[in-house]
Amino acid sequence: MAFVLFASCGRGYDLDEFLEKKLVQREGKPELFSLNGKSFSADSFRRELLFERNHLELKHDFPSPQELDRYLNQFVEESVILEDALVELDLGGPEAAAYLWPYIRKGIVSYYLDKKSGVFELNDNYPDISIPDEELKEFYEKNKSQFGNLTKEEANKRISNTARFLKWRKLYEARNERKKEIIGMLRKRNSVQIKAGRLNSLGQD
Numbered sequence: 414m415a416f417v418l419f420a421s422c423g424r425g426y427d428l429d430e431f432l433e434k435k436l437v438q439r440e441g442k443p444e445l446f447s448l449n450g451k452s453f454s455a456d457s458f459r460r461e462l463l464f465e466r467n468h469l470e471l472k473h474d475f476p477s478p479q480e481l482d483r484y485l486n487q488f489v490e491e492s493v494i495l496e497d498a499l500v501e502l503d504l505g506g507p508e509a510a511a512y513l514w515p516y517i518r519k520g521i522v523s524y525y526l527d528k529k530s531g532v533f534e535l536n537d538n539y540p541d542i543s544i545p546d547e548e549l550k551e552f553y554e555k556n557k558s559q560f561g562n563l564t565k566e567e568a569n570k571r572i573s574n575t576a577r578f579l580k581w582r583k584l585y586e587a588r589n590e591r592k593k594e595i596i597g598m599l600r601k602r603n604s605v606q607i608k609a610g611r612l613n614s615l616g617q618d
Contacts (some may be wrong), residue, residue: 428504428513436495445485448492468527473539473572473581512526529590535584542584544576552576 441454
């Protein structure tokens with residue numbers, strides 16, 4: 414039986430087809446690099462980079478030049494391997510399904526909890542987190558010794574960025590804590606009976 418992923422449009426994709434579509438989405442202009450004559454898009458690289466950085470790494474600033482170089486090398490290496498995997502591997506077979514299933518189920522659980530708790534939207538809308546002027550002034554008064562060598566413009570930017578991050582962290586911690594409540598509610602809504610004797614016998618020959 415082919416290993417199938419379910420897309421948001423409501424129909425299933427074979428994993429080969431899904432991977433091929435994702436690779437095609439990496440292609441295009443403006444060209445960042447070429448691979449076997451195909452142009453890979455700078456916009457696609459930036460989109461994937463920022464999404465994964467925001468949601469998986471919980472980093473909301475743009476990477477430094479050194480980090481950007483590392484991300485690009487990883488992106489190129491992934492593209493090379495994924496292109497070859499389409500040719501060399503049977504991604505629709507039971508072996509691939511067994512190997513990939515742990516990653517997929519954990520990803521779905523993480524996505525579910527992030528969506529239900531509001532963490533996903535918080536990370537997705539980080540630039541829109543607003544800081545009232547009075548909070549910025551209060552933050553400056555408490556930390557003004559750190560901004561003595563900066564121009565007014567630099568100080569305002571640093572203050573705004575730092576205050577936004579601190580507000581995000583507070584909201585993130587609260588929403589992340591909400592995940593425990595969500596799991597607790599799910600446990601209450603569902604009846605589970607564990608057969609202890611059968612569990613204990615699993616390791617027996």
